[in-house]
Amino acid sequence: MGLIERIRNLIQGDLTSLFTDPSAGLWKAFLYLSFLAFVILLFTAQLLPDWSFPFRRVGPERSDPTVPGPVHNI
Numbered sequence: 001m002g003l004i005e006r007i008r009n010l011i012q013g014d015l016t017s018l019f020t021d022p023s024a025g026l027w028k029a030f031l032y033l034s035f036l037a038f039v040i041l042l043f044t045a046q047l048l049p050d051w052s053f054p055f056r057r058v059g060p061e062r063s064d065p066t067v068p069g070p071v072h073n074i
Helices: 002-020 022-047 049-055
Strands: none
């Protein structure tokens, strides 16, 4: 239970400094939101792998068009 209380106090302390110190608060809010976005993207990529289709490096295999006969060596 001590660990949960420590985490809760840390978060509450960060939230209080968010409203009292604007420069540090904005930085912490940016870090929290960035981490949250990273976690959401990580889980969506794991649960819905088809969403990553536009970002894949490996595409479907395609054969190069070849001209039949001896012409393709020119």
